[in-house]
Amino acid sequence: MQWNLFSHAKRKNRFGFADILVILLLLAVLYAAAKLGSGMNVPFSPDRQSSLSLDPKWLPYYAGRSLLRMFIAFAASLIFTFVYGRIAAYNRTAEKIMIPALDILQSVPVLGFLSATVMAFMALFPGSLLGVECASIFAIFTGQVWNMTFGFYHSLTTIPRDLNEAAQMNRLGAWHRFVKLEVPFSMIGLVWNSMMSFGGGWFFLAASESISVLNQDIHLPGIGSYMAMAADAGDTRAIAYAILTMIALIVLVDQFFWRPIVAWSQKFKVEQTEASEVPDSWVFDILRKARFVRDVNRSVRTLLRDGLAGIAASAPRARRSRISPRLGYALKWGLAALALAFALRYVYEGILEIAKLSASELVRVVILGLWTAIRVFVSTLLAVVWTLPAGVYIGTNPRLARIAQPVVQVFASFPANMAFPVITILYLKLGLSLEIGAIPLMMLGTQWYVLFNVIAGAMAIPSDLKEASTMLKLTRRQTWRKLILPAVFPFLVTGCITASGGAWNASIVSELVSWKNDELQASGLGAYIARATTLGRWPEIIWGIIVMCLMVVIVNRLIWRRLYKLAEKKYHLD
Incomplete structure (x- = not known):
């Protein structure tokens, strides 16, 4: 019997076919990243740009360049989410500044960022395409990061009291609390919000790769630029090629990246009874069988543990130093003063630019903002009407989730503005006005924020609570009122805000x-x-962005933030 157990363990740890597949895939990814990344740092001048082609043979290369930008922006978004969300959740003084700032940042248009960042990055990397690439990645970053940060912040503010008490009793430090409590508890919501945020990056891909600012046209190699060129040329065949390439790209990313992460994240679900059905992934099954993955995982954990142990050992010596606290205090206030000086400088320059506009123009922009606010409110309300029941149905049915996830991912990740030319043709033929027609166009890109958050909330409902509702023989209406709506309400509010x-x-x-x-x-x-x-009209750009930010903050303060506080106090697992 002992020999059989030893033989089984030996076979389990043996280097096999799964290891070969994983290593080959890893090498292919590294080679592709190096090959595509080399094209980012080439000589560049706005007057002499490399011409892009609508020949379909270039689509794989363009798709690869776009995908590389997306993942670089996603990595930056993840780091920002962990740092910003954690500080805002645990520092009440900082929260009063950081959360309203997040409201403002998520409302500032990507094109508003591009106007400033393109020139700044081009000045930082003169004569190199890397400056424009960084501006494009930054624009994609702004389309991804806010939803992820809101979701992580919400998860930290709703950690159950007993889990917080357990962390305190075990005297977990900041790092161990982060990796053993905060990230695991927020994992399901973070994964689904990340998928939605990744889709948000696709939405503005064309705007971030085909840049028209300050009377300059800059086209980066990418599927977004390809689509923009095809739309400008009215080439329906090229548009069809771009759409098919985008769908193929989204499906590949879903199968090789998101679905394995969704399957892996289920182990962090807070429940006392194991679910009968859980999401699965053939890629995740291969990774679990590969000894190479386990060895790398073990090595990384050991490296992190040893590094943290060294930091912890040196911490007492740092505390005994008399000069370190003073230096830290001076550095903190020095950086704050420097940031304030920069902010005041740009505020002063902005006021000078706005002063060039007439009073009637200032009032007209405010009225235009009210029209847009009505469209935003209607589009969000219509999104909730269908995404709430659909998200709950998908999230509570694992079999359906396996089928619906890639389908929803395709629709959510597909850049809605790529469908705009087709919709524009329809509007022109039917004679429809964009005054109302703009609402469906807004919904194409934003309704998925609500859907993905509701799915995450429904999937996070513990199995023991579902079984309890079954044992109590609750009617469908009672189940919705007593279990489903309270469980998904915090996620729904987060989705509505984003x-x-x-x-x-x-x-x-x-x-x-x-x-x-x-x-x-x-x-x-x-x-x-x-x-x-x-047209590069800075006074109009600055005043338009200021009006948009003010309106977003006012609406969030009056409506969404109050619902958010209600979710924190009343509707969370405890």
Whole structure:
């Protein structure tokens, strides 16, 4: 019997076919990243750019360049999420500044960022394409990061009391609390929010790769630029090729990246009874069988543990030093003063620019903002109407989730503005006005924030609570009122906040659409900022962004933040 057990353990730890597949895949990814990354740092001048081609043979290369930008932006978003969300959740003084700042940042249009960041990064990397690449990645980053940060912050503020007490009793330090409690507890919501945020990056891919700011047209190699060129040329065949390539790309990312992570994240679900059905992934099954993955995982954990032990050992010596606290205090206030000086400088310059506008123009922009606010509110409300029942149904049915996840991922990740040319043709033929037609265009890119958050909330409902509702023989209405709605309410509020901010951002591309020489425009702040950005009119850009930020903050303070506090106090697992 002992020999059989030894033989089984030996076979389990043996280097096998799964290891070969994993190593080959890893080498292929590293080679592709190096090959694609080398094209980011080449000589560049706005006057002499490398021309892009609509030949379909270039689509794999363009898709690879776009995907590399997406993952670089996602890695930066993940780091920002952990740092920013944790500080905002545990420092009440900082929270009063950081959360409103997050409201403002998520509402500032991507095109508003591009106007400043393109010039800044080009000055930082003169004569190199790397500057424009960094600006494009930063624009994608701004389309991904806010939803993830809100989701992580929400998870930290709703950690059950008994888990917090257990962490205190075991005297977990900041790092161990982070890796053993905070990240595991927030994992399911973080994964689904990350999928949605990744899709948000796709949404503005065309705007971040085909840049038209300050009367300059800059085109980066990528599928977003390819789609923009095809739309400008009115080449329907090239548009079809781009759409098919995008769908194939999204499915591959879902199968090789997101689905394994969803399957892995189920082990962090807070429940006392194991679920009868859980999401699965053939890629995740291969990774679990590979000895190479276990060895790498063990080595990384050992390295982190030894590094943290060394930091902990040196900490007492640092505390005994008399000069370190003074230096830290001076450094903190010095950096704060420097940041304040920069902020005041740009505020002063912004005021000087806004002063160039007439009073009637200032008032007109505010009125345009109110029109856009109505569209944002209606689009968010319509999104909740269908995503709440659909998200709960998907999240509570693992079999359906296996089928629906890739389908939803395709729709959510597919850049809605790639469908805008087709919708524009439809509007032109039917004679529909964009005043109302802009609302469905906003929903194409923002309704998924609500859906993914509701799915995450439904999947996080513990199996023992579901079994208890079955044993109590609750009716469907009672189950919704007593279990489902309270469980998903915090996730729903998070989704509505990010969807509302995303709708403001999407107004830039939803209120002004074109096909060949035909153009449709709605009366709104989004169209105003888009037009001003293209023409390089800084006073109009700055005032438009300020009005948009103020309106977002006011709505969030009056509606969403109050619902958020209600979710923290009443509707969380405890």
